[in-house]
Amino acid sequence: MAVALKAHVEHSSHGADQFVELYYKVIDTQRPVLNRFYRENSAILWNGNPYQGATPFSEFYNKLSASEHTVNAYDCHPLPTSTDPSSPGSMILNVVGSVKYSNEPTTRQFSQSFILSPDPKDGSFFVWSDCFRFV
Template sequence: MTTLTQNDIEIAARAADHFTRLYYSTYDSDTRVEDLPNFYRPTSALTWNGTPYQGPEGVKQLLSSQPPSLLVTVSGNVTHGKGPSGNPPSTPAKSIDGQPRVFSQTFMLAPDPNAPRAAPGEVAKYYVNADAMRFVG
């Protein structure tokens, strides 16, 4: 069994932070189709919405077919109804009805090809391509 020191954990955390910053800045660049496949090797596997892609060429094929998109992640609290004070007296104490609940929701937004072209400086028009919502508390 390997014992990790605090220094080992800090090095791993810095490496993970560095990798994600580099990967996503490359992903967001104008040259992502050419540059992002460099993160992968011929034996690398990537699965996109259940479809497998293999190696740098598979990644390039995927990226070439994707429109620019935005991933929006939202987390917070939501209370349905009037809240705990709005529940009838017969509501069990541990009922989730009217109680605040923690949620996480992720939207994949894609450019809307049917929307009028955005003017310079105007926000592009997107539609919700995928939506995943989950109560986490």
């Protein structure tokens, strides 16, 4: 069991590294493809405003001013899967950082929590739940 847990932790950590790097790059430079991280059943809470699915959230986010995110720290941990302990399950990913929007004079601190789930089609992760909040 310890070997399986270690493998899940390593898989989650590697997935989190890749996700964080790509996600914030897309938000800042390629917003029209941001919806590829989500599914139509994804639950999104952006600073207290709920969105259900990729399309409504993408419509909202594409209206925001240009941004520049800086990730200060992130951490993740795997969630257990009951169906097959040897296959990777979902993970919780917590991110803290700052963001500067082009229409605002100051940089704002943020906290963002994701639940990432594996996509059975290709093994990548998609955002099942996303909670963003200015702090």
